[in-house]
Amino acid sequence: MDCERFDDSVMDALYGELDELSAEALKRHVDACARCSSQWEKFKATRAAIQLPVVEPSDGLTDRILEAEGRALRRLPFHRKVVRAAAWAGSHAMRPQLAMAALFMFVIGSSMMLLRARPGSVSPPVTVRDEGRPLSEEADERRRGAEHDALQADEYDAPRAAKPQRADGKSLEYAAPEAKSGGAASARALAEATSTPLEAEDQDAGGKGDAQEGLARGLSLKGSGNCEEAVATLKAVEQQYPGSKEAERAKAERIATKCTAGGDQGNDGGTPNAAPTPTPQATATATDTTP
Amino acid sequence: MALRRDDVSDEALMGRYQSGDRSSFSRLVSRHKTPVFNFILRQVRVPSVAEDLTQEVFVRVVTGASEFRHSSRFSTWVYAIARNLCIDQLRKDRLRRHPSLDAANGPDSDGPTLGERIADSHPAREVDRAAIGGELSQHIARAVEELPDDQREVFLLRETANIPFKDIAEMLKIPENTVKSRMRYALERLQKALAEYEDYAKALK
Numbered sequence: 001m002d003c004e005r006f007d008d009s010v011m012d013a014l015y016g017e018l019d020e021l022s023a024e025a026l027k028r029h030v031d032a033c034a035r036c037s038s039q040w041e042k043f044k045a046t047r048a049a050i051q052l053p054v055v056e057p058s059d060g061l062t063d064r065i066l067e068a069e070g071r072a073l074r075r076l077p078f079h080r081k082v083v084r085a086a087a088w089a090g091s092h093a094m095r096p097q098l099a100m101a102a103l104f105m106f107v108i109g110s111s112m113m114l115l116r117a118r119p120g121s122v123s124p125p126v127t128v129r130d131e132g133r134p135l136s137e138e139a140d141e142r143r144r145g146a147e148h149d150a151l152q153a154d155e156y157d158a159p160r161a162a163k164p165q166r167a168d169g170k171s172l173e174y175a176a177p178e179a180k181s182g183g184a185a186s187a188r189a190l191a192e193a194t195s196t197p198l199e200a201e202d203q204d205a206g207g208k209g210d211a212q213e214g215l216a217r218g219l220s221l222k223g224s225g226n227c228e229e230a231v232a233t234l235k236a237v238e239q240q241y242p243g244s245k246e247a248e249r250a251k252a253e254r255i256a257t258k259c260t261a262g263g264d265q266g267n268d269g270g271t272p273n274a275a276p277t278p279t280p281q282a283t284a285t286a287t288d289t290t291p
Numbered sequence: 292m293a294l295r296r297d298d299v300s301d302e303a304l305m306g307r308y309q310s311g312d313r314s315s316f317s318r319l320v321s322r323h324k325t326p327v328f329n330f331i332l333r334q335v336r337v338p339s340v341a342e343d344l345t346q347e348v349f350v351r352v353v354t355g356a357s358e359f360r361h362s363s364r365f366s367t368w369v370y371a372i373a374r375n376l377c378i379d380q381l382r383k384d385r386l387r388r389h390p391s392l393d394a395a396n397g398p399d400s401d402g403p404t405l406g407e408r409i410a411d412s413h414p415a416r417e418v419d420r421a422a423i424g425g426e427l428s429q430h431i432a433r434a435v436e437e438l439p440d441d442q443r444e445v446f447l448l449r450e451t452a453n454i455p456f457k458d459i460a461e462m463l464k465i466p467e468n469t470v471k472s473r474m475r476y477a478l479e480r481l482q483k484a485l486a487e488y489e490d491y492a493k494a495l496k
Contacts, residue, residue, distance in 0.1 A: 012471070043478055046478050049431070050450075052329070052333065052431060052450075052451065054325065057324065062320060064346055065349045068349065
């Protein structure tokens, strides 16, 4: 740094506005240069000496200023005022104390609306019987006990009323031998008694009916001379209802059935003498269907 | 006028005031009232006038608050307002000057006349000033008050209001170098006035 640079920088240096590097360069120059050194010292001394005494204004100035502020705020144009008011209100809304107070009031208010009456502060609940007359409290206890027993006795009605009907219209009254006794246990037993046999009956009844029909038809065909049809029907019964009485009967009837000319002689797994003994007529007319 | 580290900045207080917090305005007043008053007093010289102008500065802070940008420094803005009020006041003073009492001030002076000083409604302030600094400080105050206007305002802005040279240049709409050279001239004048006083003081002993 030279003296010219010093002159440019000295005021900055004096008021601390010089950057560190420049400040160090200036100090080095001041240490080395007499002219600049005396300049520097003179300025520093002057600055220290001319510290002006601070004069305090009169006490009322602050109040006068704040009053003037109030007047100035009132005189402000409307749109600026509106912003102030909204912002003032908003700044209050943001205060945590105010928010807490508002929340507290809300909680108190809502809980007062939602509070239920203390037990016993409201008149006792009304008990209504069939006749619709309210009962007094003393009789209530006794009544309740008696009603309970009566209700128990009435329960047997329920399954009967709701009992399932079979498609063919048969009722199940026959299946309720224990209905007359009271109690839930008997009612349950009653339900079981009615439902279980019904299900079993349904299944068997369905199967038995068809097998019997098939057998009956087969026998009737046989009797009327429709030999092959009879055999086919009887065979169907055997196949569809294996192990049943009807199947056994059908098999027996089929085996015993000997259709004339060309028909199946009914042998299941019998001797492999499938081909009939050929007669001169039969060979000639092997393809002929029997009349 | 340095802020304590835990203080809220001027700009933050202005932000709060803009949001409607009037207590932030009072904080700004208590912080800046005295320095602004002194800045004005050193130029208009009469304490009651300086108080009225100080009040007006803060009124303009209120009316202009919505336009204040947080990016700019609050103190620069406030002292720009104060400076403008001082210029207006000094212009008024020059127009009102009474020739008969003009002789009390030097030819360069453009402040209030001696008559106005004597008639100051706050004589106690003059006594306080003497009590605080003694004769020397009175001499110094007078020396500052007698600086040429352009040097005096730069001196007061930098020395009393603590505004950086760059901001002063912006405020006065002059180059930074001009600000610094005016500052330098002001200091040299004051140093001369001090030296004269010391000589005077020595001579008296």
